[in-house]
Amino acid sequence: MLELIGHSFSASSVSAVVKKLDGELARFVRRRLSEPFPYVVLDARYEKVHIDSVIQSHAVLIAVGIDWEGRRQI
Secondary structure, eight states, X not given: OEEETTEEEOHHHHHHXXXXXXXXXXXXXXXXXXXOOSEXXXXXXXXXXXXXXXXXXXXXXXXXXXXXXXXXXX
16 A cells, blocks of 8 residues: 555556556657647756666656747647
8 A cells, every 4th residue: 555645545546547647648649749849948857766666867858849929838
């Protein structure tokens, strides 16, 4: 059991949520962009993640597209 903000979650519950999020993330990454972006800003931040029971620092890459009107989209 994992306790988070006063609630307990079983390993199977956490696994089910992660599986659903993985699917949503895959759809987000493969989506077609509705318009071209003349400007793209790239950035990264480092987060601690568990990989094979070891905590490692990994970069999370972020791309922000900016259209001709200045609207931004991740």
